[in-house]
Amino acid sequence: MRxxxxxxWSLGLAVLLALGSVARAQSMGEHRGPTSGSQGxGEHRGPxxGARSGRGELKVYFVDxxxxxxxxxxxxxxxxxxxxxxxxxxxxxxxxRDASRIAAVCKLAGVTKIDxxxxxxxxxxxxxxxxxxxxxxxxxxxxxxGENREGAEVQGGASTVAGYNAYQKxxxxxxxxxxxxxxxxxxxxKAMRVKVVSGDGEVIASPLAAGGEQNAACAASAMKDxxxxxxxxxxxxxxxxxxxxxxxxxxxxxxxxxxLMCPVDKLxxxxxxxxxxxxxxxxxxxxxxxAIAPRVAIMDxxxxxxxxxxxxxxxxxSSRLKGLWQLHTAEGSDAKHNVAEPRIAxxxxxxxxxxxxxxxxxxxxxxxxNGRTGETVEYPAP
Ligand SMILES: [Zn+2]
Numbered sequence: 278m279r280x281x282x283x284x285x286w287s288l289g290l291a292v293l294l295a296l297g298s299v300a301r302a303q304s305m306g307e308h309r310g311p312t313s314g315s316q317g318x319g320e321h322r323g324p325x326x327g328a329r330s331g332r333g334e335l336k337v338y339f340v341d342x343x344x345x346x347x348x349x350x351x352x353x354x355x356x357x358x359x360x361x362x363x364x365x366x367x368x369x370x371x372x373x374r375d376a377s378r379i380a381a382v383c384k385l386a387g388v389t390k391i392d393x394x395x396x397x398x399x400x401x402x403x404x405x406x407x408x409x410x411x412x413x414x415x416x417x418x419x420x421x422x423g424e425n426r427e428g429a430e431v432q433g434g435a436s437t438v439a440g441y442n443a444y445q446k447x448x449x450x451x452x453x454x455x456x457x458x459x460x461x462x463x464x465x466x467k468a469m470r471v472k473v474v475s476g477d478g479e480v481i482a483s484p485l486a487a488g489g490e491q492n493a494a495c496a497a498s499a500m501k502d503x504x505x506x507x508x509x510x511x512x513x514x515x516x517x518x519x520x521x522x523x524x525x526x527x528x529x530x531x532x533x534x535x536x537l538m539c540p541v542d543k544l545x546x547x548x549x550x551x552x553x554x555x556x557x558x559x560x561x562x563x564x565x566x567x568a569i570a571p572r573v574a575i576m577d578x579x580x581x582x583x584x585x586x587x588x589x590x591x592x593x594x595s596s597r598l599k600g601l602w603q604l605h606t607a608e609g610s611d612a613k614h615n616v617a618e619p620r621i622a623x624x625x626x627x628x629x630x631x632x633x634x635x636x637x638x639x640x641x642x643x644x645x646x647n648g649r650t651g652e653t654v655e656y657p658a659p
Contacts, residue, residue, distance in 0.1 A: 335469060335518045335637040337549075338382045341604050341623055341630045342375040344555055344579020345402030348525065349379070350516070351386050352468035358393040360514070360525055362406035365440070376409035378630050383414050390414065393466060395514070396421040397527030398507040399441040400433075408443045411451070418454040419447075420464060420512075422476040427507045437507055458512065468518075474544065475513035475529055478503075480537045485515060487522065487545025490568075495539035498564035503532040508554065513537070515544060519639025520658065522547040524569055528554040534565040542568040548641060548659075552576035552592065555583025556607075563591055570597040573645065573656055575633060580605045580625065586614040599656055602633055602645055622649050 333353050340347040342363025350358040363375025383391065394416045396404050410416075425441035427434050448455050458464065460481045464471035474481050503509045511527030524547040526534075534553075537543050550571035554560035555578045574592050578584035584607030592601050601616050605623045618624060622631040632648040641658035 333639065335521070336386060337523070337635040337637065338386060339551075339575055339577055339604060339622075339633040339635070340375075340379050340382050341628075341632060342378065342402070342406065342577070343628070344577070344582030344605075345375065345405070346397070346527065346555070346577050347375065347379050347406070348551060348577070349382055349386060349388065349391075350469070351388060352466070352518075354468055355387065356392050356466065356468050357383075357386075357388045357390070358395065358464075358466055358471070359391045360395045361397055361403040361527070362394070362410050364402050365405035365409065365443075370409075373406065373409040374630075375406040376413055379406065379410055380413040382632055388414070390417060392417045393464065394419050395464075395512060396444065397513075397525075398422065398511045399425045399427065399437050399444070400507050400528065401436045401440045403527065404440045404444050405436075408447050411447055416451070416453050418456060418465075419451075420456045420458055422459070422510055422512050423457045425507065426477070426510060431506055433506075460513075464514075470517040472515045472517070473512060474515050475511060475526060475533060475537060478510045478533070480513075480533065481543055484541060484543040485545060488541070488543045489545070490542050491540060492538050492542040492564060492568045494567035495535070495564045498535070498539075498562045498567075499531075500535070501531040501559065501562075504530050504559065508559070509533050515547070518637050520641035521549070521637045521639070521643060523549040523551065523637070524571070525551040526553045526560075526565075529560060530554070531559055531562045534560065534562050538562075538564045538568055544569055546570045546597070548572050548643065549635065549637070550574040550592070552578075552583075552588070555579065556585055556588045556592075557583050558585045558587050561588045561591055566591050566595050570595055572597050572599050572659065573635075573643065574598065574601045575635065575645070576601065576603045578603055578605050578607055580608045580623075580628075583607070584610060584615070586610050589614045597659075600645065600654060602647075604631075604633060619647060619650060619652060620645075620654075622647055624649070 336351040338349040345363040346361040348360040366373035429435045462473045508528040511529040513526035516523040634646040646653040
């Protein structure tokens with residue numbers, strides 16, 4: 278089967294409409310924020326024109342996959358890169374939750390083909406939605422760290438093996454390109470620079486141009502063992518768009534952060550930190566977060582996954598932080614360990630699958646829009 282047949286795409290759209298993406302679009306239009314004329318996060322200008330309308334801007338959509346990851350980058354000119362695909366949905370094979378949400382965001386963003394799909398690692402909250410997604414949106418190129426190293430004997434390993442095997446079946450049946458990358462590689466993306474800094478358990482051997490300083494945060498940052506799971510093997514990316522730097526390490530673990538950050542910080546400061554591992558305590562060490570000193574952090578937590586109080590405090594305490602955003606209220610945490618509601622896309626209660634959208638500019642300025650309220654916060658260039 279060739280992936281992304283027009284027929285399949287149409288079916289996907291029909292499913293989405295039936296699913297009630299219309300209802301969500303309506304809720305996006307109900308906001309009363311300063312951008313209320315723009316109807317929430319969508320471009321609403323028909324297929325492809327949305328991407329064209331953002332000339333000179335990078336759009337990043339944080340899809341709510343309920344504590345998994347799926348992050349869509351749309352570059353000037355419409356080139357697209359998706360990092361991860363959320364979870365599988367066996368209960369709703371014709372209208373799977375996460376794949377449908379990702380496809381709906383692609384549509385809003387004017388993306389009719391995912392040019393590059395990065396699989397950070399093979400846990401089901403990252404690769405699980407992939408087989409269902411490729412039936413809805415065609416993919417040009419799959420990028421991953423190579424073989425799955427997590428066996429069924431590890432806790433949760435059976436679903437990892439199943440997710441990897443389902444992905445291999447997609448690769449075998451598709452005519453899309455497949456690229457295995459390692460630390461130091463640069464992805465074949467035109468309108469932004471995407472450097473691989475971790476993968477398959479390894480990290481870059483020497484610092485990036487922005488890094489290279491001794492990292493003062495290492496001494497006070499606790500030591501933790503590697504997990505021995507696919508998390509340790511996450512592909513990590515430093516994305517540069519003009520003066521804007523974005524870090525996405527997937528679920529890279531605390532121990533592997535140390536290899537990247539101590540004693541020398543190999544990364545340097547970033548503007549945007551896509552919070553590692555949904556804000557769980559086995560990632561996001563002070564050695565990482567204090568050194569990268571993000572201006573904006575976006576956490577893809579679920580209602581009861583990630584958003585850990587200790588992780589929250591590390592991020593909130595970092596020296597340059599102007600704004601932390603959450604995909605969900607962390608329902609197991611108190612109000613002091615959640616950001617204010619305007620910076621949360623999905624509050625406790627019935628879930629609407631609201632998205633956060635970041636707009637990045639070449640001068641290093643950026644804004645974040647809450648898909649729940651339509652309100653936008655601007656962050657000027659430093
Ligand atoms: Zn995860």
